[in-house]
Amino acid sequence: MGARQAQPDHYVGDKAEYVREMFAGIAHRYDLLNSVLSFNRHKAWRRYAVRLANLKPGDRALDVCTGTGDFAVELYRATGRTGYVVGADFCAPMIERGRRKTERVAGQRIGMMIADALALPYPDNQFDCVTVGFGIRNVADVQQAFCEMARVARPGGRVLCLEFNQPRHWFWKPLVNFYQNRVLPRIGGLLSRRDAYTYLPASIQAFLSREELTAMMERAGLDSVRVYDLNFGSVCIHLGVKR
Numbered sequence: 001m002g003a004r005q006a007q008p009d010h011y012v013g014d015k016a017e018y019v020r021e022m023f024a025g026i027a028h029r030y031d032l033l034n035s036v037l038s039f040n041r042h043k044a045w046r047r048y049a050v051r052l053a054n055l056k057p058g059d060r061a062l063d064v065c066t067g068t069g070d071f072a073v074e075l076y077r078a079t080g081r082t083g084y085v086v087g088a089d090f091c092a093p094m095i096e097r098g099r100r101k102t103e104r105v106a107g108q109r110i111g112m113m114i115a116d117a118l119a120l121p122y123p124d125n126q127f128d129c130v131t132v133g134f135g136i137r138n139v140a141d142v143q144q145a146f147c148e149m150a151r152v153a154r155p156g157g158r159v160l161c162l163e164f165n166q167p168r169h170w171f172w173k174p175l176v177n178f179y180q181n182r183v184l185p186r187i188g189g190l191l192s193r194r195d196a197y198t199y200l201p202a203s204i205q206a207f208l209s210r211e212e213l214t215a216m217m218e219r220a221g222l223d224s225v226r227v228y229d230l231n232f233g234s235v236c237i238h239l240g241v242k243r
């Protein structure tokens with residue numbers, strides 16, 4: 001097998017390298033797949049998350065693991081022309097697609113940057129709000145990513161994580177699992193790279209619980225962490241406030 005060893009969970013070799021290469025391979029189909037596989041609900045989830053973050057015109061916001069920039073666009077809509085929004089991702093093809101989108105919506109007013117969520121190139125206490133959408137599950141060190149997000153948020157600023165999770169209700173759990181394990185990889189395989197859409201359910205099932213995510217955010221220096229379930233509990237928002 002050479003240097004790339006099968007891992008006990010859901011990826012092969014170095015996680016960061018695997019994830020970056022996978023998203024580079026599906027960047028051209030990423031938005032289409034998001035819309036098809038979520039029945040176009042993903043936009044409403046991000047809009048709801050931004051409402052919870054309670055941004056005001058003129059605020060400064062950072063979206064890490066921004067991918068094709070959908071969250072950055074929602075942040076821009078909330079902070080307006082007087083605000084300041086940056087989207088950061090370590091995968092160049094995702095950022096390039098995102099830049100085209102943000103320029104269509106906001107001209108040059110959203111900065112799209114190549115940056116690693118585990119070592120953000122921003123000073124401490126810069127942003128009123130720092131978000132991550134469907135990205136935290138993909139980073140190689142979740143605790144470090146939360147520490148970085150908390151570091152660059154200002155005291156009193158919000159850190160928000162939107163991510164897939166497991167439904168808690170006995171009725172929805174098998175239905176959602178069936179969709180994720182059986183339906184989603186087939187549709188993903190038809191429209192894009194199948195391995196990316198077998199990675200997706202496997203990474204969701206191997207991911208941290210709501211309580212573990214809350215504990216990590218608290219260890220990163222965030223208080224009053226609140227959890228909001230969406231889509232029968234298959235999508236979850238964690239929102240904390242920097243001490």
Ligand SMILES: C[S@@+](CC[C@H](N)C(=O)[O-])C[C@H]1O[C@@H](n2cnc3c(N)ncnc32)[C@H](O)[C@@H]1O
Pocket residue numbers: 016019020023034064065066067068069070071088089090091094115116117118132133134135138139140
């Ligand atoms: C599922 S996509 C989410 C994109 C976007 N946030 C959204 O809501 O659709 C996950 C993104 O996380 C990025 N990513 C994973 N690990 C990262 C890291 N350590 N630093 C920056 N970006 C990372 C990937 O390149 C990918 O674009």
